[in-house]
Amino acid sequence: MQIIERRIGQSVILDLTGELTYANRAPFKAAVERCRQGGCRHLILNMQGVRFLDSSALGTLALLAQSFSATPGMVGLLNPQSYVKEIVTLANLHQILPVYQSEQEALAGRCLPAAG
Amino acid sequence: MNPVSGAADVSEPAPRIVDKPLTGKAAEPVPVILLVDDDEITRISMAGRLKRLGYRVIEAGDGVAGLAAIRAQRPDLVILDWMMPGLDGPSVCEAVRADGELRSSQVVLMTAHDQPEQIAEGLSRGADDFLSKAASKQEVLARVQASLRSSALVREIERTRDDLDRSHRLLSAKQAELESELQSAADFMRAQLPLPGMPAPGVSMQWAYQPSLALGGDLFQVSAWGSETLGLYILDASGHGVAAALRAVALMSFLREDNLAKAVGSFDPGAIVTEANRRFPLTQDGEYFTLWVGRLHLPSRTLSYAAAGHSGALLHSLQGASQWLSSASLPLGFDPTIAFDSATAQLQPRDRLYLLSDGIYEAPSPTGELWGRDRLQATLESHRTHTLAHSIGDTMTTARQWLGDDIFPDDVALLGVEVLDSPCPAKEKS
Numbered sequence: 001m002q003i004i005e006r007r008i009g010q011s012v013i014l015d016l017t018g019e020l021t022y023a024n025r026a027p028f029k030a031a032v033e034r035c036r037q038g039g040c041r042h043l044i045l046n047m048q049g050v051r052f053l054d055s056s057a058l059g060t061l062a063l064l065a066q067s068f069s070a071t072p073g074m075v076g077l078l079n080p081q082s083y084v085k086e087i088v089t090l091a092n093l094h095q096i097l098p099v100y101q102s103e104q105e106a107l108a109g110r111c112l113p114a115a116g
Numbered sequence: 117m118n119p120v121s122g123a124a125d126v127s128e129p130a131p132r133i134v135d136k137p138l139t140g141k142a143a144e145p146v147p148v149i150l151l152v153d154d155d156e157i158t159r160i161s162m163a164g165r166l167k168r169l170g171y172r173v174i175e176a177g178d179g180v181a182g183l184a185a186i187r188a189q190r191p192d193l194v195i196l197d198w199m200m201p202g203l204d205g206p207s208v209c210e211a212v213r214a215d216g217e218l219r220s221s222q223v224v225l226m227t228a229h230d231q232p233e234q235i236a237e238g239l240s241r242g243a244d245d246f247l248s249k250a251a252s253k254q255e256v257l258a259r260v261q262a263s264l265r266s267s268a269l270v271r272e273i274e275r276t277r278d279d280l281d282r283s284h285r286l287l288s289a290k291q292a293e294l295e296s297e298l299q300s301a302a303d304f305m306r307a308q309l310p311l312p313g314m315p316a317p318g319v320s321m322q323w324a325y326q327p328s329l330a331l332g333g334d335l336f337q338v339s340a341w342g343s344e345t346l347g348l349y350i351l352d353a354s355g356h357g358v359a360a361a362l363r364a365v366a367l368m369s370f371l372r373e374d375n376l377a378k379a380v381g382s383f384d385p386g387a388i389v390t391e392a393n394r395r396f397p398l399t400q401d402g403e404y405f406t407l408w409v410g411r412l413h414l415p416s417r418t419l420s421y422a423a424a425g426h427s428g429a430l431l432h433s434l435q436g437a438s439q440w441l442s443s444a445s446l447p448l449g450f451d452p453t454i455a456f457d458s459a460t461a462q463l464q465p466r467d468r469l470y471l472l473s474d475g476i477y478e479a480p481s482p483t484g485e486l487w488g489r490d491r492l493q494a495t496l497e498s499h500r501t502h503t504l505a506h507s508i509g510d511t512m513t514t515a516r517q518w519l520g521d522d523i524f525p526d527d528v529a530l531l532g533v534e535v536l537d538s539p540c541p542a543k544e545k546s
Contacts, residue, residue: 022355025402055354055474059402062450066398083486091425092444096451 002049003031011042011107013078017049022056032064041073044106047080053087065096074098078106146172147264150189152182152208153197153226158249162195162226162256169257179203183211186218192267193260195247198227198238209242220274222267224259298330298358305331305361308368310338312505315533316346316414322505323531324512332527333360334473335368341383341411347373348410350428350471350529354403354447367396367405385409385422386458389448393424393456398449405448408471410441417463417535422456424448427489428472431461432496440489441469468504469533470496475526476512479519487518504532 001018012035020028035043045061061077068075076098080088088094100106149171153159156177163173174189176182179200186194194212196205203211205225212218225243227234228250235246244266247259305327312322315338323336333353341347351367353360369375370392376383380391388409398404406426412419421429425447431439441461446454463469477492495514499507508530516522 055352055406056402058447059354059398059404061402062404062447063398063400063402066450089444090427091450092446093450095446 001027003027005031005035008107010040011044012038012040013044013046013103013106015046015049019052019054020050020057020060021052021054025057025060028057029060036071041068041071043068043073043075044078044100044103044109045075046078046103047084048078050080050084051082053084058087058091058093061093061097069096074109076100076106076109078103146170147192147267148172148174148189149193149195149260150174150176150182150185150191151195152176152179152185152200152205153195154178154200155197158197162249165253165256166260169260171260179205179208183208186212186221187215190221192222192271193263194221194223195260196223196225196243198225198229198234206238206241206243209238213242220270222263222270224263295330301358301361302327302330305335305365308335308337308365310336316340318414318536319346319412319533320504320536321531321533322508323529324508325529326512326524327356327527328475328524329357331358331361332356332529333364334475334527334529335364336471336529336531337368337371338531338533339373341373341376344414345383346412346414346533347383348412348469348471348533349408350426350473350531351405351407352426352428352473352527353405356527359403363399363403363405367392367407370395371409383411384458385411385420386456389422389424389456390454393448393454394452396448397452404450407448408442410469410471412463412469412533417465417467419461419463419469420458421461422458424456425450428474430470430472430493430496431463432468432470432500433464434466434500435464438493438497463535465535465537467535468496468507469535471529471531471533473527473529475524475528476515476530478526479515479524479528481518482520487515491518504534508532 001016001020001024004015006013006015014031032043064075077088078100080099088099098109100109149166151159151163151166151173153162154177159175163175166173174185174191176185180203182196183203196208198205209223209225212221212223223243224245224247225238226247226249230246230248238246245259245263247256309325310321315321321338327334333355336350338346338348349371351364353364370379376388380388389407392407396405406424408421408423408426408429410419410421410429421441423442423445425445427440427442429441431441433439439461443459445456477487477489479487495511496507499510511530
C-alpha cells in the first residue's frame with residue numbers, strides 16, 4: 001500500500017493506494033500515528049485509490065474513529081470506490097466515519113462537530 | 117581389543133611441537149593425522165616429520181588396521197600408503213567413501229610413483245590428494261595444511277548440518293505438538309456446533325462449515341430457547357486463527373441460553389445484540405464481531421431478528437420472493453452506546469432460512485471476481501425441490517468451483533433451517 005501525506009491548513013490528507021488489509025495495516029497505523037504526533041486533529045483518508053478493504057481494516061478504521069473522537073478530533077473518508085464503498089455502507093461505517101465525495105467537502109467537514 | 121592392534125603397529129605418540137606452523141594456535145586442538153603404511157621405516161620417518169611439524173600422529177601398519185583406526189579415532193587427516201598387503205590404499209579409500217559415517221574423511225594417498233594414470237585411479241577411487249614419499253619438508257607441510265583446511269571446512273559443514281538436523285527435529289516435534297493442540301482446539305470448536313437434524317419438532321436443520329485455517333472465527337448455533345422458541349445465531353470474529361477462535365468462543369458463551377436469561381433478562385434479539393455490543397468492545401487491535409441473532413416462535417412461525425454488521429441471513433420463501441434479513445448496522449463494539457432493534461419476518465411451511473458467513477459469497481474467482489450474494493441466492497433458490505442437505509452441499513460445491521480451489525480464503529459457514537409441513541405442536545406457554 002502506498003501512503004502519501006499532504007497537509008492542507010490544519011488538516012492532513014492521507015492519499016491511500018492499494019489494498020487496506022490485515023497484512024498492511026502496520027504502515028497505515030504508523031502513518032496515522034505520525035499525523036497524530038504532529039498534532040493533527042483532522043484527518044482525511046483519501047480512499048479513491050483503495051481497491052480492497054478487509055474486515056480487519058474495517059476494525060482499524062473504527063478504532064481510529066473512536067480514538068480521534070476522544071482526542072477530540074475528526075476522521076473522514078474521502079471518495080471510497082465500488083467495492084470499498086459497498087463494504088463501508090454494509091458495515092454502516094459512515095455512522096461513525098463521515099464519507100465525503102470531494103476534497104473541498106472533506107476539508108469543510110473539519111468545521112462540523114465530530115461524529116459520535 | 118584395540119581396533120588398530122595386531123599386525124599393525126599403532127601408537128599415539130605424545131604431541132611434540134618443534135616447528136612453527138601451529139605457533140600461536142595453542143588454544144586450538146592439535147590436528148590428528150593417521151598415518152597408514154606397512155613399511156615401518158617409511159612410516160616412522162614420515163611420522164617423525166609430521167610430529168616435528170607440530171601434529172599429533174597415530175600410526176597403523178596395514179589397510180585393515182588403518183580402516184579400524186579411522187572408525188575409532190576419526191582423525192582430521194588420513195595419509196595412506198598406496199601399496200600395502202591385504203587392503204591397499206585405494207581399497208581403503210573406497211571403503212571410507214562407502215561408509216556413511218566416514219565418507220567425509222580427508223584422505224591423502226602416499227606413493228613413490230606419481231604417474232598421471234595412478235593419480236587418476238587414486239582420485240577416482242576416493243582419494244582427495246597425493247603426496248610423494250620423496251616430497252620435501254615444504255611440500256609435505258603445504259599439502260598437509262591444505263588437506264587440514266579442507267578437513268576443517270568439511271567438519272564445520274558437518275557440525276552445521278548436525279545443528280540444522282537437531283533444530284529441524286526440534287522444530288518438527290514442536291510443530292507436531294502445536295498442530296495436535298490446534299486440532300484439539302478445532303475439535304472443541306466443532307463440538308460447539310449443533311448436531312444436524314431436528315433441533316425442534318417441525319424444524320429440520322443442516323449446515324456446512326469450513327474454516328480457512330485449522331481454527332475459525334465463525335460460529336453458529338440453533339437450539340431451543342424454552343419450549344416454543346428456537347434461538348439461532350451466527351457470529352463472525354474478525355481475523356482468523358487462534359485469536360479469532362478464542363474470541364468467538366467467548367461470545368458464544370455469552371449467547372448460551374442460561375447466560376442470556378441472566379445477563380440480558382430477555383430473549384429478544386435486539387436486546388441480546390445491544391447487550392453484546394456493550395460487552396464486546398473493539399479490541400486494542402481493532403478486532404470485533406459481526407452477529408446475527410434470530411428467535412423463531414414455533415407455533416406462529418414468526419421470526420424476530422437483529423443484526424450487528426452481519427448481513428448473512430436469507431429467507432427463501434416457497435411462496436414469495438426471497439428476502440435478506442439484515443439491515444445496515446454497525447458491527448459489535450464500533451459504538452458501544454447504540455441500541456439495536458428487532459425486526460420480524462413471517463415464515464410459511466417449507467420456507468428455508470439460511471444463515472451464512474460472508475466468506476462464502478466473498479469467495480473470489482481466479483480472476484478476482486467475487487461470487488456475490490446474487491449468485492449465492494440464485495444457487496440456493498435453484499435447489500428448492502431438493503433436500504436441505506443437498507442444497508447446502510451443492511451450494512458449497514458451486515462456491516468452490518467458482519473459487520477454483522477447495523480451501524476458501526476466509527472462514528465459511530452455511531446453515532439452513534426449514535420449517536416443515538407438519539404442524540408445529542401447540543404447547544401451552546408455561
